[in-house]
Amino acid sequence: MTASTAKVRTSHHTAGTIISTGLFAIIGFFIAFPLVAGLLASFHPGRELVQNGLSLNLDFKTMTLNNYKYLFGFGGGDSKVDSAKYFLWYKNSLVLTITTVILTLLVCYFVAYGLTMYNFKLRGFLLFLVIATMCVPFEILMLPLYQEVTGMKLINTNAGVILPGLCAASTIFFFRQYMVTLPRELLDAARIDGCSEYGISVRIMMPITKPAFASMAILCAMGSWNNMLWPMLVFRDAKKFTLQIGLNTLLTPYGNNYDLLIAGSMFGIIPILAVYLLFQKYLIEGMTAGALKG
Amino acid sequence: MYKIKKALNSQKVAPFVFVLPFILSLLIFWAYPLISGIVMSFQNIDFGVKVWVGPAHYLKLAHDKFFRIAVWNSIEYMALTLLLMIPIPLLLAVLMESRLTKAKGVWKVIMYIPALTSVVISGMLFRMMFSEADGSQMNRLLEWFGKAPIAWLKSKPTAWIALLLLCMWRWTGVNILYFLSGLKSIDDVLYEAADIDGASARQKFWYITLPLIKPTTIYVVTISVYAGLAMFLESFMLWNGNSSPKNIGLTIVGYLYKRGIEKNDIGYACAVGVILLIIALAINTIQLVATGTFKKEER
Structure with a gap:
């Protein structure tokens, strides 16, 4: 050249x-x-x-x-809504999000562990069912599920919001994709040392799966913090509202609460933005896991 | 007692203990509502009293003017979002992967931020930007071009600009990330070989990138089809509730919500849900057959 x-x-x-x-x-x-x-x-x-x-x-x-x-409760502003309500919603959202993340991750991890680490007859069929549940949009189940949850007396409770989504198919699927790549010989070594099947899943496998936990935790936290449709149906009592439902009630055509709405919206992005900026490396791994295998 | 403990710890029983929560959840929170939804679509439900009405709801749906608007809006929204949200993010991902782009990390972090905002907050921001007030961002833009301010959210073409921009704003970065992960799985050797053969950038994209990124594309198309057909909250936020002028923002799920939650006509709403399920599965099947996903053994 x-x-x-x-x-x-x-x-x-x-x-x-x-x-x-x-x-x-x-x-x-x-x-x-x-x-x-x-x-x-x-x-x-x-x-x-x-x-x-x-x-x-x-x-x-x-x-x-x-x-x-x-x-922050120092008075002023034209809003008709008591700002104490805002922090009640905020607290409700925090409690709901943290509980959802912990429970969902634990349950999905153990389910995925069972589906990955053992060979048993129904395994293929159960994996097919995990995918099948992803093919039915939640919106279709919404009304019958609402009636069911009402019948179970779980309206206005965190359990009513959390339980139907506890075994999230996409989370199970992601944990499985991650664990498939791990060597199963570790399990046999632990068995010889006298560790129980459940002990292995907690003491041997869980520490190795930490990166998967990190990325799923972020995705799950985002989903839960921003979730709107299902909590809107379950939480009928204003005292139980999450931040998103509460902010939505401020959005009236007359705009008499816009002071609180706009400041509250901006302040409402902060927790999830902080989680994102701290852990964004894991998040990108978690998000793209489903796409790789297609 | 010892026997039970030992049995529970055997490798035959343990997997079932692990998957038990999934089986329970599947039966209680998936199969049961799915089946009861289908059953209820053949019933009239008044204060808990159920009366079998056969296919009456479906016959009524066939002549329901609002349902037709809702179906058409949902399918139109799905088609338009597919047109916007597949090619553009794919090209941007290729561009971002290339050596030409600097400060990649910064753009990746920024582009994901809209996906963190809830539909309430992002919908509120877009509603205010597209407000009919003279001072709103979009009307200022019109003023800049010497045009009079308009009521953006009151006629379909301009309102849908807001709806589609909201979708692009929130999800372009997410789709780029999906495509980036797909691009990473393509072996660099292929591009090097193409370079030696003197292939142009366009040829490399057409004959290497596009075929090899197909699994990712299928995945993104599938989730976009579902998200597009089930769109509801975006329109709910832009029009402050479930009623838009001349129903320009009415979607299938919006109609399901209106009938089932607002008007307590659960049987009829369940029929709307069943039709949505049929449309979603049909489109998904057509797409998977067309892209050859079922013929895996040929690869």
Whole structure:
């Protein structure tokens, strides 16, 4: 290759780099836009949001901390809703999310362990059923399930929200995909040492599966924190509302609660954003597990 | 007692203890509601009193104008999201994998953030950006082009721009991640061999990337079909509840919710659910047959 063609190739590459990186920068801008606009709006009086809609409002003169002062119970603001309610919803969501994550992961781990580490007659059929449950959209089961849960007296309880989703097919499937790659010889070695079948699953396999736990924990936490449709049906009592249901009740056509709505929305993204930024490496692994094998 | 303990610990019994929660959950929270939903679609339910009415609900559905609007909206939404949410994320993933893009980590982190926002918060933000007020972002954009402000969410074409942009905003980054993981599984040797043979970038995409990323594409198409057909909350948030002007945002699940929860007409709503299940399974089967997923042994 002569010197001049080499030069042409590099300049060609540089142009490509600028175009391609620039494209992602533009997309990044559009992605950040609604959130930045929402964040700025949370420092303006809620009635501006009703009158003007949402846009990049960079008028620093009218910016105040009043919405957040009100949110944290220091008074002020035009909202008619008591801000103490907001933190009740917040607490409900936190409790529900943490319980859901712990229970779902444990149950799905043991189910996947049973489906992966043993050869038994029904295994193939059970695996088929795991996939089959993924092929029926939840929305179809919603009404009969609602009646069933009502009959079980689980309306307005966390159990009513958690139990139907406890054996999440996608989570079982992911744990299985992860465990299939692990050597089964470890189990036999532990058996010879006198470890029970259940002891092996907890003391030998669980520590090795830690990365899978991490990625599933994040996905499960996201799903639970942002879940709306099913909790909206189960929680009828305003005292049991989760953050998402509560925020939705603030979204009235008259907009008299928008101070709390906009500040509360922005503050409501924080826990899940923090989890994401801390563990995003595991998350990407977890998300893509299903796609690899197709 | 010792015998029971020993039996429970045998390798024949232990797997069933492990999978027991799944079997129970499958029977109680999947099979039972699925079957009772199908049964209830043939019944009239008034305050718990069930009367068998045969296929009456289905016959009524065939002439229900609102149901037709709902089905059409859901299928239209699914088709449009497939058109937008498969090719664009795939091309962006290829571009991101290439050496041309710098600061990849930053873009990956940013693009996933919308998926973290709940449908309540993202729907609220989009509803305000597309508000009919003069000062809303979209009306300012129109003003910038010298046009008068419009009521975005009150007519179908402009309202659907909001609906589709909301979908793209939330899920483009997620689909890019799926495609990126698919791209990682393709062996670099293939591209190097193609380079030696003097293949162009377009040829490499067409003859190496596209065929080898097929399993990922099938997966993303499948989840998009289901998500598109079952869309409800996005429209619920954009129009503040389950009623949009001239039903431009009415979907199948929205109609199921309206009938079953708001009007307590559970039998009729269950019939809507059964039709949704049939449509979803039919589209999924057509797609899997068309892409040859059932012919695995040929590979």
